[in-house]
Amino acid sequence: MKNLKINNRFTAELPADPNETNETRQVSNAVFSYVNPTKPSNPKLIHASKEVAELVGISKDEIKSEAFLNTFSGKEILPETRPYAMCYAGHQFGNWAGQLGDGRAINLTEVEHNNDFFTLQLKGAGKTPYSRTADGLAVLRSSVREYLCAEAMYHLGVPTTRSLSLMLSGDLVLRDILYNGNPAYEKGAIVCRVAPSFIRFGSFEMLTARNELKNLKDFTEYNIKHYFPEIKGEPKEQYLQFFKTVADKTREMILHWQRVGFVHGVMNTDNMSIHGVTIDYGPYGWLENYDPNWTPNTTDSQNRRYRFGNQPQIAQWNLYQLANALYPLINEAEPLEKILESFFTDFESDYKTMFLSKLGVFTLSKNDDKLITALETVLQLSETDMTIFFRNLSTIQKIDSVETAIEKIKNSFYIPEEISGDILDSWKKWFAVYLERLKTEELSDENRSEKMNAINPKYVLRNYMSQLAIDAADQGDYSLIDELYLLLQKPYDEQPEYEKWFAKRPDWARSKVGCSMLSCSS
Numbered sequence: 001m002k003n004l005k006i007n008n009r010f011t012a013e014l015p016a017d018p019n020e021t022n023e024t025r026q027v028s029n030a031v032f033s034y035v036n037p038t039k040p041s042n043p044k045l046i047h048a049s050k051e052v053a054e055l056v057g058i059s060k061d062e063i064k065s066e067a068f069l070n071t072f073s074g075k076e077i078l079p080e081t082r083p084y085a086m087c088y089a090g091h092q093f094g095n096w097a098g099q100l101g102d103g104r105a106i107n108l109t110e111v112e113h114n115n116d117f118f119t120l121q122l123k124g125a126g127k128t129p130y131s132r133t134a135d136g137l138a139v140l141r142s143s144v145r146e147y148l149c150a151e152a153m154y155h156l157g158v159p160t161t162r163s164l165s166l167m168l169s170g171d172l173v174l175r176d177i178l179y180n181g182n183p184a185y186e187k188g189a190i191v192c193r194v195a196p197s198f199i200r201f202g203s204f205e206m207l208t209a210r211n212e213l214k215n216l217k218d219f220t221e222y223n224i225k226h227y228f229p230e231i232k233g234e235p236k237e238q239y240l241q242f243f244k245t246v247a248d249k250t251r252e253m254i255l256h257w258q259r260v261g262f263v264h265g266v267m268n269t270d271n272m273s274i275h276g277v278t279i280d281y282g283p284y285g286w287l288e289n290y291d292p293n294w295t296p297n298t299t300d301s302q303n304r305r306y307r308f309g310n311q312p313q314i315a316q317w318n319l320y321q322l323a324n325a326l327y328p329l330i331n332e333a334e335p336l337e338k339i340l341e342s343f344f345t346d347f348e349s350d351y352k353t354m355f356l357s358k359l360g361v362f363t364l365s366k367n368d369d370k371l372i373t374a375l376e377t378v379l380q381l382s383e384t385d386m387t388i389f390f391r392n393l394s395t396i397q398k399i400d401s402v403e404t405a406i407e408k409i410k411n412s413f414y415i416p417e418e419i420s421g422d423i424l425d426s427w428k429k430w431f432a433v434y435l436e437r438l439k440t441e442e443l444s445d446e447n448r449s450e451k452m453n454a455i456n457p458k459y460v461l462r463n464y465m466s467q468l469a470i471d472a473a474d475q476g477d478y479s480l481i482d483e484l485y486l487l488l489q490k491p492y493d494e495q496p497e498y499e500k501w502f503a504k505r506p507d508w509a510r511s512k513v514g515c516s517m518l519s520c521s522s
């Protein structure tokens with residue numbers, strides 16, 4: 001891989017763990033430990049992204065090479081690089097969890113290409129000093145889900161880590177999928193993912209919890225210097241600006257999640273990137289019927305802390321933890337609190353603009369709050385598919401009658417026979433107001449429809465679609481991974497050859513493991 005330009009800033013500038021053994025331990029006074037991937041017994045490439053390869057400086061011909069297979073399966077280490085696992089802590093499900101770290105992620109190297117920096121990281125490449133009691137491995141099903149979803153999100157315009165490659169390791173991994181005493185062997189897999197860095201809120205929490213204030217200062221300054229070089233001024237002012245920038249980026253990311261119906265599932269502070277990119281795809285899911293209370297994560301089914309409608313509040317809660325971690329550098333609560341408060345007020349105003357744009361309303365007027373809340377209510381009266389509803393909404397014309405409008409979106413109802421009586425009346429009332437509202441907008445039907453279709457995706461990675469791809473892949477058939485990968489590169493385009501994917505969740509997937517029920521087992 002001749003154009004891969006190695007440039008390791010993280011390991012060159014930040015404190016390393018002097019212990020270089022691969023034993024599970026607490027690591028203090030360091031932000032990473034050197035560790036090599038475990039050699040897989042028989043790696044096999046399932047899929048690679050040409051686009052991401054080119055982004056980091058790998059040509060499409062090189063993807064087919066032995067060097068690519070060996071490097072991104074962890075079998076061989078690139079010359080002049082030293083892989084490492086990062087040390088971080090975090091709050092999990094609202095509770096302080098202490099040191100976590102890269103338990104099954106290994107950073108291979110940073111590379112520089114076209115003036116951009118990328119960290120290349122393997123997930124599932126074996127134990128590290130942070131593996132605690134676990135095996136450091138990942139199974140095929142969760143790897144397919146991460147690989148496809150990150151690329152789907154990117155093409156939806158949602159900030160995210162990217163996927164370079166998906167490989168089988170050739171080894172078997174023991175997992176109890178539902179944590180109910182039924183462990184079974186599954187195929188092991190390794191994903192190589194790419195991001196500006198994999199630094200998390202929990203990276204800062206770790207240093208503050210250990211009272212390593214010099215490291216905290218150096219680490220924060222490292223982040224500002226390399227990732228947010230536009231931040232200037234007095235040190236304290238810089239730290240505050242840094243926090244504000246992370247808060248802004250996080251807000252933008254969550255807004256996109258709410259726009260496309262993505263539920264992360266495990267918004268622990270160790271899964272929050274300082275770049276505001278979606279990170280660590282685990283038991284995530286896509287809303288099918290619009291239900292703000294839905295979470296795909298069975299591990300969270302009691303409290304539903306990470307349910308769809310709670311994601312903005314949780315992002316703010318996580319930012320509180322980051323603020324606490326940065327506090328010793330600033331020693332003033334007020335400016336941090338101000339940023340945290342404005343996170344929410346800004347989110348609410350952005351959310352309104354975003355939601356209205358999904359409706360094809362691009363100017364603001366005084367009754368719009370009601371239009372939004374009324375729709376959020378009526379969408380939940382009977383199961384209504386979020387993606388199909390908003391996509392079909394763009395076919396409505398200003399001159400349509402209420403009946404015609406309902407006819408155009410009725411394909412989004414899961415139980416059409418329920419749309420009668422009071423429920424039908426509620427829909428009629430909402431559409432009557434909506435159609436009147438559309439008439440006050442200047443855009444022609446055609447122009448509005450075009451703008452709406454660039455905001456409301458036609459295709460998302462529905463939970464059952466991944467599961468079909470996983471079931472086939474488990475049998476050695478990767479054609480569905482290829483198909484979904486291609487489909488989801490153009491999620492806003494009409495793709496008549498793939499119309500079958502513009503469909504509601506089939507009945508068999510309603511309560512199937514892997515489709516609507518996922519655990520943290522991966």
Ligand code: AMP
Binds near residue numbers: 134280
């Ligand atoms: P997650 O909930 O997947 O973000 O993981 C939380 C923590 O557990 C992180 O520190 C992971 O590195 C670690 N972890 C998860 N699965 C494994 C595994 N199979 N082996 C080692 N560490 C793991």
Ligand code: MG
Binds near residue numbers: 270271280
């Ligand atoms: Mg994680």
